[in-house]
Amino acid sequence: MGGVTAASFAPILLVLGDEELLATRAVTEAVVKARSVDPDVDVREYQAGALVVGEIAEMLSPSLFGGRRVLVLRAGQDARKDLVAALLAYAKNPDPDVQLIVLHLGGAKGKAFADGLKAAGATVVPAAKLKGHRDRVAFVRDEIRRAGGKCTDDAAETLIAAVGNDLRELAAACSQLMADTDGRIGADTVARYYRGRVEVTGFTVADAAMVGDVPAALEALRWALHVGVDPVPIADAIADGVRTVARVAAAGRGDPFQLASTLGMPAWKIRSAQQRARGWTPEGLVEAMRAAAECNAAVKGGSDDRAYALERAVFSVAAARQGGAR
Structure with a gap:
């Protein structure tokens, strides 16, 4: 030394x-x-x-x-x-x-x-317990860096979703990833390694749809339904995802911490929405909100095929983004 x-x-x-x-x-x-x-x-x-x-x-x-x-x-x-x-x-x-x-x-x-x-x-x-989500993301990234690797924010988010918030488990997971990979840790790396362990929620579906990744959104949707996630919170998450991006996009490209009090949401959520807002136009967001509303009406109104209503919403939201892409 x-x-x-x-x-x-x-x-x-x-x-x-x-x-x-x-x-x-x-x-x-x-x-x-x-x-x-x-x-x-x-x-x-x-x-x-x-x-x-x-x-x-x-x-x-x-x-x-x-x-x-x-x-x-x-x-x-x-x-x-x-x-x-x-x-x-x-x-x-x-x-x-x-x-x-x-x-x-x-x-x-x-x-x-x-x-x-x-x-x-x-x-x-x-040596205080990490209380904030961003602190845990920073911890994961630092663990990988200490071991000589590189880790993106998205990869850290995915690992936390798969492993949980316990620092010992996160540290062990980081060590295992470094041992089994070339040290360049992206979200796809973590998703492959922990396939089946990541908790799939409606927000997983919504996030993929909002960036136009139809295959990932459909895979997450079908897995969520397969493991018993109720269609109603998935429909709510899609609507919330569209509304959040629309609100953040309308606020402009400000600092997330400064916008937090104005928008009434945490800075990390604003930062994430700012990333998903890229490529959207106001017209595209209007179309996406219409699709989300139709999905909610179908899922909560007793549609005979609620899974189909959710899949149609995924396609419609992604199409609205692509149709309004600049």
Whole structure:
């Protein structure tokens, strides 16, 4: 590990957050880094709630025999007051041969401990759970990049739809994709790899129809009906897809985050609709809205063949886009 020296280590590392994968990864990377300098580094782990001051004093005190030490203190929010006081006092003048890694969930419990470590100059590694959809997309893309590959937003979206939101499962899926492909990950790659696992919804059908991809829309529609998706939400999704693109197109090519409050929808949905709006004309969107309305009337009005009504809507929406293409 070129460029890594004893002087480059943070004497105190505060891993702050409740996402187990990110916290575990931060500790692992710190230990690997320490061992790259000193393969014989002494690594010890403690649970803060079960630790007393006397037990940790020896580990933190200067060693007569030299050598690096890494002390991992888990569940720092559970540390008792006397231990917190001792560690904060130590943090003001840490031993350069010792790296103290404190894991803290980041909530209100034990907040004074985390704040004190920050004030003492601890290096903070964020490890909070990812709450937003865009954060998870960024996580997937970064996982692929870290492994030496490239991943599009669409591919990340498809992978999340197939695997779910758990970061451990997403990380494992990224690793598997990198092992089984050339590292250039597109939505088609993920769809082939996870065929049958991606949750097909009405929005899958609508998204494909709105970009004029009739084969993909029909495949998604037939699969959705085959696995028991009710025709009504599919018809609703087609109508919603057309309305969303029409509203976003009418708003112009503004920044999604600035348009979010005006349009009353999340920025990621606006960004996605802006991409699907390319190639549509106002006239084409009017035709698509008419087709979606007819589909809704047929599906909700008790048509004898609701599947046919949905397929006809797919063809009509795609034709409206092609007929109005510039």
